[in-house]
Amino acid sequence: MLLEVENLSKSYPGPEGPVPVLRGVDLQLRAGETLALRGESGSGKSTLLHLAGGLDRADGGRITIDGRQVTGLDDAGRAALRRGTVGIVFQQFNLIPSLTVGANIAFQARLAGRHDVAGAARLAEALGLTAQLRKYPEQLSGGQQQRVAIARTLAARPALVLADEPTGNLDEATATVVLDQMLALVAETGAALMMVTHSPDLAGRLGRQVNLRQGRLA
């Protein structure tokens, strides 16, 4: 099992005390599997994704990725996890504005010590970015920026890709193209994918769907 989530809980401080967001979530994901995480706003989808990616700490429960327990890791350990095992694609792209498209694509792979020039070039070609490699993110459209973010994640060859509404900022036609490309490349690299989305259509294109409702899997 690549990802195992057991009895996971998380609260955030509120004006009238802690507000529970996740209340004992259990979830499993195998290598190569794709999973859509759905739910209403505030149901805890992004929180679950952030905890799985080691971006935040859980209050209780356990997360294991590739046999390694994430919940007990310190900052450096969680950074190493994000560098080597997990790749995250955000709705806001989060590209580095001062690096060129080419440097952005290579960046995470270089951090992970897995930079492969030919592989990065293939990814850029597959995502239609070859002509944009010398440009800066601000010179690209939203769809192009998201494709750069996907290429950056996949160039590092992570075992698990976590995507937080990766097409949320794109129009419908662009979203479909970007998702198609992402799914094809994830399948090609053999990575598992967990994607947060509101869209039933996009969710339907993934191998499995789960719904979160008030912090619990429905």
Added chain:
Amino acid sequence: MTRAGLAALWSHWRRNPLQLFTLVAGLALATALWSGVQALNAQARASYDAAAAVLGEGRHDQLVPRAGDSIPQDTYLTLRRAGWQVSPVLEGRLQAGQTRVRLVGIDPLTAPGGVGPMTRSDQATLPAFLSEGVVFAHPGAAAALADTVAQRVIADPGLAADTAITDIGVAQRLLGRDDLSRLILAETQPMGRPDLDTLAPDLIRRASQQGSDIAQLTDSFHLNLTAFGLLSFAVGIFIVHGAIGLAFEQRRAMIRTLRTLGLSLRRLMLLMGLELALIALLAGGIGVALGYVLAASLLPDVAATLEGLYGAQVAGGLQLDPVWWGSGLGIALTGAALAGAGAFWKIARMPVLATGARAWAVTAGRRRGWQGGAALGLLALAGLGTLLGGGLVAGFASLACLLLGAALALPLVLDRLLALGEERARGVRTQWFLADTRQQLPGLSLALMALLLAMAANIGVSTMVSSFRMTFTGFLDQRLFADLYVAAEDRAQGAALEDFVQDRAEAVLPIQWVDTRIAGQPAEIYGTRVAPAYAENWRFIAQEGADSAVWDRVAAGAAAIVNEQLARRADLWPGDPLPLAPGRTLPIAGVMGDYGNPIGQVIIGEGLFQRLFPDAAPERFGVVTDDSGALRAALEGDFGLAPGQITDQAALKDFSLQVFERTFTVTAALNVLTLAVAGFAILMSLLTLAAMRVPQLAPAWALGLTRASLGRLELLRAVVLAALTLLVALPLGLALAWMLLAVINVEAFGWRLPMFLFPGDYAALGGFALLAALLAALWPAWRLARTPPSELLKVFANEA
């Protein structure tokens, strides 16, 4: 991973070269001004140390006269016979061509090890030194001395400027003296020797730690320079702090992304620290080089000031000391660390999921509370320090608290002023303009603080200098009332000259004095032939009885007049007894202002002076006459005096004012530099903020304001903010001037000056400051006015 991380961090600077330039330039300027001042101080101190090292001062205790500056040779012999291990020193001035050389005579046989140049010279042996009478001289004085004395002169760069050293016998012959100036004590002395008080009651022991008189006298001048250097450094650090703060705000999203992609917080902090250190070293290197250029260009003026004020000789060439380079780089690193500490603290505390974009105003709003508290606290400390503190360091600390407190309070004051304007504004455009200006305050506050400090320093220092100039000019008019000043070549000519002038002038006033020590302070005693002109012209700042009564008592040898410096330092005021010489005390009848003179001065009647110091004879005279032209012609034609030996009153006043003006050249230069640095801070802040301004201005553009009018409003904004800052700078500058005149000057120089106001100067300074702000805003405003509409539209296109 490290390389990738560094490359990502560095890419920010590559894409924002202006910001990098601001950071490097700010740090380099701060380092330059600081290290330049340090270089000047170090050079001067090295010169004093070289002078002191010749005599063994600083390393050996010495026996010096309790009063006066002469020790009879017999006293030395008595001490030696009684077993005291002492070595004689004679010091005097020798005219060699145009140079007055400080000639020091030592006895190499009895001098403790390390004293004198014999230890480092391979050009003369000890026998040669003793038998041939070799004179070692600073290279600057060696040529002139070689033409004056019969002895062999060897140039020695290790000696202080205008200093020469020789065997004591040679020195006595050259100076025409048979006494000694002081005795150096060997470190080890035999047990059971008789007490000093028994053998030589007129001598006192001066401990080695006391250092040289010159070093003590000039301490206050160097402290002044250091304070200016520190102020300039602070202004520079404001720029650096602003640049680092802006870079942090702009890189906040990148920092989050880097952490998201797997760079740990610790490594990120390490990389950013390394990045800042590299930039600081680069800027420090540039700054130290600039500091060297600055110091080299100011050194002649500083040397002239030190000589004019204190008679201290400072070598004209700047030495490159590795320690100075190291300390320059160190101060650049420290400055960068200080300026970046806040940003690093924020990064360390920033959660990885923090929002990418965060308005500066939000954090600034939270900062406002503690900033106001800190400003009030510092201003209160400044007040307490001024009222209760004592000493020069306390004075400067109070000044620092005042300036820093006012700088911290400035954004709050400006915010309140703009808010008041906003409330009263009628037009919608004015209202928007004022509201938008308030929003700009956090981004510009550091540059405005720098401008405030620079303007206040300018107002304060120029008020002090101009007040000083007015007082000094009046003082010169009082003091230099004789129409001609004549100088004889020697005593014999002096006596003949006095006889010659006696019948041809209204009054002849001999100028004669001896150097001595009074109440532990270096001082001069003048023997004055009291004339009615003294009572008519001189003004006292404290006295017993009427002016004429004071002078009558002085003429009768029944009282003395002291200058303000001696009165303040030794706490001697009218009515107090003044120890003049062993066994001779006079009451003080008056205290006179004596501006520009660093040491104590005592005036006694001519008769008493001749009885106390029979060896002293006048060689200079002031002459009161109705027809100075005719007298000058007679002196040159009939008496045969060279034209250079006669100085008229106007020329002497001119010369004194020249010395005065030169004294403040350094201060004025640092003043201008500080103002320039502040102008640079405004320019850089506006340029850096320009990119962040587009989202704020795009809505106004969309609602109908043209790009040209937006550009004009940016110009107006800079001028309005500078004008409001000037409003705060004016009272702050006047408070600074008051502290300089009433606190620092009294502690540093020993005299208090009246304060005058110069509204014309302040108006001119205000005009310059507004012009500087206008010029600084010109380019950013022009760039804004030319922002393509597509850039403005992007603001709306990016809205989610």
